[in-house]
Amino acid sequence: MPAKFIMLPGKTLEQTRLVKIPEHYDGHEAFRHTTGLIAGVEEENADYTWDDIAEVLEEQGFEVVDYIVGPELH
Numbered sequence: 001m002p003a004k005f006i007m008l009p010g011k012t013l014e015q016t017r018l019v020k021i022p023e024h025y026d027g028h029e030a031f032r033h034t035t036g037l038i039a040g041v042e043e044e045n046a047d048y049t050w051d052d053i054a055e056v057l058e059e060q061g062f063e064v065v066d067y068i069v070g071p072e073l074h
Contacts (some may be wrong), residue, residue, distance in 0.1 A: 006030055022061035
């Protein structure tokens with residue numbers, strides 16, 4: 001089965017994250033679950049960082065993936 005990914009948008013391109021979805025989730029379920037996990041981190045800790053969010057996602061089987069954005073096309 002091909003891998004599935006979700007792009008978690010950030011305020012800037014540098015804050016945008018690519019996350020590999022565990023095989024047992026479909027796309028919509030993964031989106032709902034990730035937003036719920038992120039909201040939980042935000043409620044628990046007003047001074048949260050991306051590392052706090054990544055830790056919670058990884059505990060649930062998600063995998064943060066490095067990616068490269070290509071050059072701007074004009």
